[in-house]
Amino acid sequence: MNILHLATTYPLFPGDSNAVFVENLAEALAARGHGVHVLLPWHPELQLDREDRRAQLYSFRYAPFKRWHPWGYAQALTADKALRWDAYVAAPLAAMASAWAVRRMLRTTPIDIVNTHWILPNGPIATLALAGKTCPNVISCHGSGVFLAERHGWARAAARWTLNRSAKVTACSQDLARRADSLGPGHGVEWIPYGVDTDTFGPLATHDLQVTRRKISDQHGLDPGGQWILAVGRLVHKKGFDRLVAALAMVRQTAPSAELLIVGDGPLEGPLRQQARDAGVGEETHFLGALSHELLPDYYATADLVAVPSVHGPAGNVDGLPNTFLEGLASGTAVVASRVAGMLDVAGDGSTALLVPEGDAEALATALVELLLDDERRQRLGDAARQLAMSRLSWDQAAAHFESVYAEALEE
Numbered sequence: 001m002n003i004l005h006l007a008t009t010y011p012l013f014p015g016d017s018n019a020v021f022v023e024n025l026a027e028a029l030a031a032r033g034h035g036v037h038v039l040l041p042w043h044p045e046l047q048l049d050r051e052d053r054r055a056q057l058y059s060f061r062y063a064p065f066k067r068w069h070p071w072g073y074a075q076a077l078t079a080d081k082a083l084r085w086d087a088y089v090a091a092p093l094a095a096m097a098s099a100w101a102v103r104r105m106l107r108t109t110p111i112d113i114v115n116t117h118w119i120l121p122n123g124p125i126a127t128l129a130l131a132g133k134t135c136p137n138v139i140s141c142h143g144s145g146v147f148l149a150e151r152h153g154w155a156r157a158a159a160r161w162t163l164n165r166s167a168k169v170t171a172c173s174q175d176l177a178r179r180a181d182s183l184g185p186g187h188g189v190e191w192i193p194y195g196v197d198t199d200t201f202g203p204l205a206t207h208d209l210q211v212t213r214r215k216i217s218d219q220h221g222l223d224p225g226g227q228w229i230l231a232v233g234r235l236v237h238k239k240g241f242d243r244l245v246a247a248l249a250m251v252r253q254t255a256p257s258a259e260l261l262i263v264g265d266g267p268l269e270g271p272l273r274q275q276a277r278d279a280g281v282g283e284e285t286h287f288l289g290a291l292s293h294e295l296l297p298d299y300y301a302t303a304d305l306v307a308v309p310s311v312h313g314p315a316g317n318v319d320g321l322p323n324t325f326l327e328g329l330a331s332g333t334a335v336v337a338s339r340v341a342g343m344l345d346v347a348g349d350g351s352t353a354l355l356v357p358e359g360d361a362e363a364l365a366t367a368l369v370e371l372l373l374d375d376e377r378r379q380r381l382g383d384a385a386r387q388l389a390m391s392r393l394s395w396d397q398a399a400a401h402f403e404s405v406y407a408e409a410l411e412e
Contacts (some may be wrong), residue, residue: 001112001153001406002035006098006122008072009123010040010057013047015292016221018073021172021323022117022141022193025054027197028399030054033288037109038100041072041094062097063090095125102129109134113406119169119180120145120155123162136167136409138402141180141189143172149183151315159183167409170402172320173342193346195395196326203332203386204301213302220288226257227372230303230333232296232324235266238317240309240338243361245272247309249279250365255372258284263299265290298330304378305371308337311359321346326393329353332386334378336367346393352385 005026009019013296022038028038036055040046041062048057062071071094102125105111110185115138116126123139130137139162149159163169163184171177177189204212217224229248233239241262262272262285269287276285291299300306306328312318314326321342328335329352337343339355347353354371356363 001410002110003029003037003406004102004109004111004114005036005038005055005117006102006114006126007038007040007117008122009118010038010046010073011293012043012045012073013211014050014052015294017290017293017296017323019117019142020293023053024195024197024395025399025402026055027053027401028395031217032396032399032401032403037105037111039098039105041088041098041265043073043140058101060097062094062362069116091121095121097123098122099129102126106130106133106135113138113167113410115140115402115406118142118145119159119162120148121184121316123166124158126154127162136412137165138170138405138409139163139166140167141169141171141176141320144181144317146171146179147315147317150179156183156189167412168405170405174345175341176320185256190401192398192405193342193393194321194323194326195398196323196330196389196393198330198373198386198390198394201297201300201327201330203228203382204298209302212298214229216298216302220261220286222259222261222286223257226259227255228259228261228302229305229368230261230263230328231307231309232263232299233308233322234264234317235262235268235272237268237309237313238319239264240359241268241272242275242307243311243359243364244307245276245279245281245285246361247365247368248276248281248285250362251368251372252281252284254369258372259369260285261288261299261303263288263291263296281389296327297331300327303333304369306315306331306333306335307364307368308335309364310338310340310343312340319403326389329385329393330389334381335385336364336371347383347385351381352388353381 007022026036038057042059071090116122119139119256148155170192174191179192181189251258264284276282308318308325335353338358340358349355354367356367
């Protein structure tokens with residue numbers, strides 16, 4: 001079948017980490033023989049022609065000035081708390097341009113089904129664009145759209161209107177599925193967890209591990225003999241990195257060689273650096289900046305632990321199912337994560353990951369110390385996580401699940 005994906009966020013270029021799950025789904029569907037088309041807002045760094053990708057990318061412009069394009073690519077929310085003022089201003093222009101681009105795609109390309117990512121803002125846009133068409137619309141919820149609908153009456157009304165007119169609805173966690181279902185007619189939301197590339201993310205052989213670890217330590221000024229705790233993500237409230245920095249100060253009282261490696265950038269970098277200095281772990285907390293997604297497998301594989309301390313942000317925003325959690329599992333590195341959202345659905349506490357109460361820095365520190373001091377248990381947990389990822393969390397399995405949802409929508 002020919003599938004049109006409408007998204008506001010996507011990797012801007014090979015190696016970019018922006019919404020890599022949308023790209024992975026598109027590529028997995030294309031690998032299964034479908035024609036996959038992805039429609040995106042214009043961005044100055046967006047590369048449309050990618051030789052190593054099967055999905056076809058298209059973009060639309062919505063603003064008269066190149067430098068003013070605040071729509072999509074994680075630009076609209078300020079530290080994931082509230083919409084930026086210029087995103088509000090751009091919204092009517094972007095909505096009209098997006099709807100027109102969808103209509104144009106339907107005229108020029110034989111599209112069988114539309115998969116709209118993020119119920120807000122894209123859901124209402126796609127619904128309007130498909131008015132009078134027989135092409136069904138599948139809405140995929142990823143977190144922020146549902147969060148906006150829960151916060152604002154106008155957004156809730158728009159989400160409900162969209163859900164009433166959608167063919168099918170999916171969500172990446174059971175918590176998100178329940179929340180999305182409460183916004184609409186209550187006809188049920190299909191839970192489809194993200195996948196992970198188990199060929200790209202995986203353990204390294206002993207010699208390669210030593211060489212790679214030495215290379216990373218030289219590059220960033222790390223102690224190659226230290227115990228590395230890796231955290232990956234945007235530096236925003238819902239990632240819970242402030243709890244992780246607080247936990248590190250407690251961890252080092254028992255595991256003095258522990259170091260924290262934070263990969264990512266964002267508006268909270270300054271406050272987090274200051275927090276680390278104030279807690280006495282400024283030199284042991286390393287901010288590595290945003291790295292190419294293609295480099296991340298080496299960091300996961302050489303870390304002693306992966307920490308995913310996600311929380312509900314000040315405004316209530318929370319991750320659906322963090323990519324870093326799945327990538328940590330696939331890498332065979334033991335993962336310590338918050339007992340929140342999609343992580344509860346995927347991993348078994350104590351068997352494939354250690355899950356701790358959300359926002360509890362002391363519990364997080366206790367779990368990290370337990371694994372840092374027990375090499376055998378840490379290895380056992382990492383091996384079990386790797387097996388889980390390989391057996392149940394491939395992108396081909398996720399794509400097959402989406403396939404079945406599309407087929408049901410077309411049949412209905």
